[in-house]
Structure formats: C-alpha cells, structure tokens
Amino acid sequence: MFLFALTAGERQELRVALEAHVADLRADISHTERCVDLEELESRRALLEGVLRRLAGTTATSVEHGPDGAPFADLPDRTPGA
Numbered sequence: 001m002f003l004f005a006l007t008a009g010e011r012q013e014l015r016v017a018l019e020a021h022v023a024d025l026r027a028d029i030s031h032t033e034r035c036v037d038l039e040e041l042e043s044r045r046a047l048l049e050g051v052l053r054r055l056a057g058t059t060a061t062s063v064e065h066g067p068d069g070a071p072f073a074d075l076p077d078r079t080p081g082a
Helices: 008-030 035-056
Strands: 063-065 071-073
Touching: 008 035
Parallel strands: none
Antiparallel strands: 063 071
16 A cells, blocks of 8 residues: 655645546546446546545545554645645
C-alpha cells in the first residue's frame, strides 16, 4: 500500500478531476457495444467512484497512519493565495 498526504486544495482538485473522468467513463459506457470493453470501463468507473467516496470522507483534520503505525497529519494547505 502506498500512502501520502494531500492538502485540502490537492484533495479538491483530485476530486474534480476524478468526477470529470467518471462522467467521461459513463458516456463511454453508454456508447460501448463490445462486452469486454464494457466490463473494463464499468470496472474502472466503480474503482474511481470508490476513490471519490474515500476522498469525500476525508477532512482537513483527519489523521492517517503510515506503514509503521505512526500517525501523520495532513499537510498544511499550499495552494497559492491560501
């Protein structure tokens, strides 16, 4: 497992990018006729929707734990003008 911390701004941008990609996948799915391609697209959509749900449950005050079990806090927001 690979863990890393994201700032609130980074999480928001990741959320926006993933939501746009999931919307594109939904459009691709609706226009796909080959079963193999459809299954792959639906699998990718489900995976990314799971990531989005996990991102939605993350707050700026959450604490994650690294591989050694030690907690590490979210990084301060480094977005320009913040």
